[in-house]
Amino acid sequence: MFRNCITLNQHPKNIVIRMPNWLGDMVMAAPAVQLLRQRFPQSKFTLICKKGLEDVLKTFEGEFEIIIFNKSEFKGLAGIWRFGKQLSLSKEDCFVCFPNSISSALMAYTSGAGNRLGYANEFRGLLLTDKPKWDKRLHRVEQYFQLVKSAFNFTDATFEEVRLQSKEAWKEFDATDTLLVSFNSEAKSRRMPIGKAVSILNTIKDLPVKQIILIGGPKDIAFNEFIIRGTNESRIISIAGQTNLAQLAALMSGAKALLTVDSGPSHLANALRLQTVVMHGADDENNTEAYNKAYVHGLRYGKLPCEPCVKNTCKLGDESPCLLNLDELLIKEKLSQILPA
Numbered sequence: 495m496f497r498n499c500i501t502l503n504q505h506p507k508n509i510v511i512r513m514p515n516w517l518g519d520m521v522m523a524a525p526a527v528q529l530l531r532q533r534f535p536q537s538k539f540t541l542i543c544k545k546g547l548e549d550v551l552k553t554f555e556g557e558f559e560i561i562i563f564n565k566s567e568f569k570g571l572a573g574i575w576r577f578g579k580q581l582s583l584s585k586e587d588c589f590v591c592f593p594n595s596i597s598s599a600l601m602a603y604t605s606g607a608g609n610r611l612g613y614a615n616e617f618r619g620l621l622l623t624d625k626p627k628w629d630k631r632l633h634r635v636e637q638y639f640q641l642v643k644s645a646f647n648f649t650d651a652t653f654e655e656v657r658l659q660s661k662e663a664w665k666e667f668d669a670t671d672t673l674l675v676s677f678n679s680e681a682k683s684r685r686m687p688i689g690k691a692v693s694i695l696n697t698i699k700d701l702p703v704k705q706i707i708l709i710g711g712p713k714d715i716a717f718n719e720f721i722i723r724g725t726n727e728s729r730i731i732s733i734a735g736q737t738n739l740a741q742l743a744a745l746m747s748g749a750k751a752l753l754t755v756d757s758g759p760s761h762l763a764n765a766l767r768l769q770t771v772v773m774h775g776a777d778d779e780n781n782t783e784a785y786n787k788a789y790v791h792g793l794r795y796g797k798l799p800c801e802p803c804v805k806n807t808c809k810l811g812d813e814s815p816c817l818l819n820l821d822e823l824l825i826k827e828k829l830s831q832i833l834p835a
Contacts, residue, residue, distance in 0.1 A: 506537050506588040510581060510605065512598045513543040513551075516680075517739070517758025519634065520550050521765050522785065523592050525653040526638040530590070531556050533648065537588075540581075542601075549739035550762065553658040571600060578604030591622070592638055611645045613637075635785045656785045658765040664744040671704035673829070674746065674763075676754040677721065678714045678734075681806040683776035684755050687813040688717070690820075692724035694753075697822035699727045701829060703750055709742065709759060710734035751832050753825070755817070760784045769832040771825065775817040778802040791828050795819040 509530055514520050520543065531539065539558035541551055548562050568577045578601040583589065585608030591598040592612075599618035602610040612618070614625040626644035628637065635656055643651045675695070677686035686694070699706065706729055708718040718732035737745065742759070743766060746752065752763045752770040756777040763770045764784030772783060774794040779802065784790040794801065795816045800809070808814040 505534055506586060506609065508540065508583060508587040508607075509534060509537045509590065510540045510542065510583065510587065510607065511590045512592060512601060513541055513547070514592045514638075515544045515547075517547060517550060518761040518782065519592070520547055521656060521658065521758070521761040522635040522782075523638045524554060524656050524658060524765065525635060526590075526592075526642045528555055529639065529642050529648065529651055529653070533646070533651075547739065549741075550743070552662070552740040553660055553743050553762075553766070555657075555659070571597065574600050575604050577601060579606075581605040581607075583607040590642065592641070594628070596621075611641060613641060630781075633780070633785060634782050656761075656765045657767075658743070658762070660740070660743040660747040660766060662740050662744040664741065664748050668704075669707075669745050669748040670750075672749045673698075673701060673703045673706045673833070674749050674752040674754075674759075674768075675706060675708050676710060676752070676757060676759045677708070678710045678717065679755050679757045679775075681776065682812075683803075683805055683808040683814045684757065684817075685717075686755055686773070686775075686817055688720050688724075690813075690818050691721045694820075694822050694825060695721065695725045695727070695730060698753070698826045698829060699725060699730065701826070701833060703833065704729070706730045707745075707749075708732040708734065709737070709745075750834060751829060753829060756782065760790070764789050771828045771832065773817065773820055773825065774802065775814045776803050776805050776808060778804055791832060793820060793825060793828060 541558050542561045542563050545562050545564045574597045583606045587607045588609040589602035589605050589607035590611045591602050594615040596616050596618050599621040603621040610622045611624045612622045613628040619625055624645040677691045679685040712735035714734040718734045746763045746766050746768050754760045755773050760772050761784050764786050767789050770790050772792045779792050
């Protein structure tokens with residue numbers, strides 16, 4: 495049992511949610527956020543997110559205040575303490591911690607919120623009032639949903655899909671006949687090696703689409719350009735660094751399909767119901783693959799004793815063999831199956 499289990503007859507005046515720190519996890523938290531909005535329609539909602547991720551919240555349902563947390567402005571635990579104090583919550587308010595970190599729990603504690611929800615990992619249980627047991631066997635989407643469901647005793651709560659909606663229109667060029675591609679990842683073990691990326695593009699470049707577009711952030715500009723130089727194909731372009739996350743969502747809403755490594759864009763596309771082929775490397779699809787099965791098609795080499803793993807650096811070398819050994823023809827076959835006529 496919880497020390498201060500929240501009951502259904504309590505309607506917090508303010509519900510503050512510390513969102514996860516990665517794009518994919520932000521998307522995977524959407525059903526939990528939607529559950530709270532459905533059960534507490536009169537509450538004021540405030541979503542705290544890491545700087546750079548705020549635009550993805552424009553695809554979430556409903557209205558809420560957004561507070562951007564900039565780590566460079568609020569450094570260390572002292573900065574977290576100062577940030578939390580500025581929230582000035584009361585004992586009737588609720589703070590939901592999705593990140594499993596000491597800092598998010600400290601932020602909740604210093605905010606003054608009387609109800610502080612989060613999993614009791616990393617010895618942070620003393621800072622929380624409501625701390626269901628974390629079930630590592632669940633998919634990440636279900637872990638976030640279960641946190642809210644258990645803490646509020648929403649025994650009847652269910653969901654079917656992770657569902658977001660772009661509220662913008664893509665106006666830069668006609669994206670209705672395009673294949674989007676993402677070879678990028680923050681983790682080196684999940685980033686497609688350049689030579690392999692070139693080989694994949696050269697295999698799929700005759701697919702029946704008008705254009706193949708490589709996406710990414712500002713840090714991916716040079717990486718994408720190196721790849722494109724190896725293809726000698728004018729239909730392949732890069733727009734890395736040219737879109738924010740709301741614009742990327744609009745682009746995804748009009749595209750034909752996405753080919754990607756396991757990364758944030760795969761989750762965003764999946765929640766927008768874009769057919770997606772995911773090339774798995776150092777990730778565990780049982781826990782973090784895009785959730786909506788009708789729109790995701792995973793590929794894994796599957797012949798290495800270390801698969802799947804969740805290491806950010808591959809112990810077998812600079813280039814992950816689980817990605818290097820993926821079959822380009824199988825990738826093309828998967829894409830051919832999902833591309834609409």
